[in-house]
Amino acid sequence: MSPTPFLVLSALLFSIGTLGVLVRRNAIVVFMCVELMLNASNLAFVTFARQHGNLDGQIAAFFVMVVAAAEVVVGLAIIMTIFRTRRSASVDDASLLKY
């Protein structure tokens, strides 16, 4: 099967993730949307690995997964810390960090 449908699906998922990051205010949902974007790029990696007939794409997707796992741990810990001090998980409320 041609890789184009996979790439289009990947692009659509990535755009939906971007939309979510722009629209949503709940920090946890924003974070989920970032995960969706990472997953979409992974799909493109795997598709290109099959297209080119070598496994480097799959290795790249694997490293993305590792980094995403580490990122989720730290990100959620930061969200928890902010929630503990401000009793809110909204990204708007954390704007006072700049002062």
Place this chain on the structure above:
Amino acid sequence: MIAFWILAPLMVVCALGMVVSRKAVHSALMLAVVMVSLAILYAAQDAPFLFAVQIIVYTGAVLMLFLFVLMLVGVDASDSLVETLRGQRLLAIAVGLLFAIVLVAGLAQVTVGAVVGLDEANIDGNVPGVARLLFSNYVFAFEVTSALLITAAVGAMVLAHRERLSAKPTQRDMALQRMRDYADRGVHPGPLPGPGTFARHNSVDTPALLPDGTPSELSISRVMRARGTVRDVEADRAAIARVDDETNVLRGGGDR
């Protein structure tokens, strides 16, 4: 490739649902559907190792972590609809749509050559093939990953750690405090009454009955009273009285 045409619309719908849904838990569940579908697409594209990793790491670990934090933060912590920047939401939707159109249109223009396929690369299995690459060409990146993971673990511990500002009260302190409260304000020093035991209900939502038959407010958790899930004792009593009456009638009938 039937799997693709079944899964792709499902994934897009679920991803949109994730962005749209009001409750964060629904978003997480939609994301789970997307991730499992992605795992199946990996399997369909000759990547069985990534299929397993996707399910174990993403659906297993990452989503569990998300749900954990959602439970800690509070499930009902929904989005605020207050717009801090005027027109930001509409603009964001417009930009997102534009981005999607540009990306998809651009991809549709691209001509890709013939698919080589992974049959040759996977000749002694996908996992050995991935391992050979990972431990030769990418071994340095792999080693750096360990530093990243350790840093992440330490970071999470540092962020989640809460400094204790006062000494932890010991059992002795608490006992003294109880007696002081009793002396000052007459607060009962013993344990609170447990929830009541009825013939049919001994669950925690049934209040204990005081000697005069009124339900004891102290025997019910504050949270349950706030949520209004405390059992109505009067209704129970009426039901029990009715059952008693019927039993008496039956018993009287048996005697006759």
